[in-house]
Amino acid sequence: MDVGAQPLTRVRRLALSERGFRRLTLANAAMLVVIVATGATVRLTGSGLGCHHWPGCTAGDPLPANGIHSYVEFSNRVVAFFTILVTLVTWLLARGYRRLALATFVGTLLQAPLGAITVYYGLNPWLVLSHFLLSLVVLTLGVVLALEARGREPTSLPAWVPRVGLLVGVAACVLVFSGVLATAAGPHPGSTVVRRLWSFQPAVYWHVRATAVFGISFACALVYLVRAKAPQVRGALVLLALLAVQMTIGEIQYRTKLPWWLVLGHVTVAATVWAAATSFVYSLWRPRRIV
Numbered sequence: 001m002d003v004g005a006q007p008l009t010r011v012r013r014l015a016l017s018e019r020g021f022r023r024l025t026l027a028n029a030a031m032l033v034v035i036v037a038t039g040a041t042v043r044l045t046g047s048g049l050g051c052h053h054w055p056g057c058t059a060g061d062p063l064p065a066n067g068i069h070s071y072v073e074f075s076n077r078v079v080a081f082f083t084i085l086v087t088l089v090t091w092l093l094a095r096g097y098r099r100l101a102l103a104t105f106v107g108t109l110l111q112a113p114l115g116a117i118t119v120y121y122g123l124n125p126w127l128v129l130s131h132f133l134l135s136l137v138v139l140t141l142g143v144v145l146a147l148e149a150r151g152r153e154p155t156s157l158p159a160w161v162p163r164v165g166l167l168v169g170v171a172a173c174v175l176v177f178s179g180v181l182a183t184a185a186g187p188h189p190g191s192t193v194v195r196r197l198w199s200f201q202p203a204v205y206w207h208v209r210a211t212a213v214f215g216i217s218f219a220c221a222l223v224y225l226v227r228a229k230a231p232q233v234r235g236a237l238v239l240l241a242l243l244a245v246q247m248t249i250g251e252i253q254y255r256t257k258l259p260w261w262l263v264l265g266h267v268t269v270a271a272t273v274w275a276a277a278t279s280f281v282y283s284l285w286r287p288r289r290i291v
Helices: 003-012 018-044 068-093 098-120 125-150 160-185 200-228 233-255 260-285
Strands: none
Touching: 018 068, 018 098, 018 125, 018 260, 068 098, 098 125, 125 160, 125 260, 160 200, 160 260, 200 233, 233 260
16 A cells, blocks of 8 residues: 555544534535635735735745735635635545535635635636635535535425425525625725726626525425425525525615625625525425434
């Protein structure tokens, strides 16, 4: 056996109970939400170029030394390191979900070179956009992994309910993407040297209409689930509560001319809404096994 492969083999042989692995996948998903929040902090405080080098912050010195912006950017890199570490450990200890765990780890790992490229090109807005969207893709994988670790079985719902749930998922995609464009077109594009994407009012126009489509399709599914006393009601109510918080923050930030800290809260809650929406839609297709 290759000597270099021995430590990896030992890690894979570590014993971990099913409950322990479920907790690990939850921690994995939580870290993927946290990295979205820290990345948004970098963007909204204009700290994207706080560290001009990668992986170190400045030439010849890996630590930040250029003021608050360098500390914000460097802190995000530290959180990213631990996020990669958690996804790596989750993959190494995964049993039965190795491909899904590997995809989560690889997607998280790819954020590092993508971040380096984004800094190299002076925070090109399209690279910043792709950086955030990749975070949501990886978050989706992490949530699905956590759900699979809890146990799944074929759905017993009428066929139209999962299809409506799929519409909810598609509407959520449009909702998030239009929200990203609205943020990119707003007064916090990431740095004073980064041009904005599109214009703010059209972005908000489509974001509001995407919210309407999402709300109508979600309400249809929720009404049936409540009347049928389906186990998915709990997840739906969690999503509904998060949506209420998100809409409240969105309305306040719009009326207060978008203070950056409210926009940060809006982006962070958006990540949790996305995770909850993923969980809800997935539960309609593969409900949790009742034991």
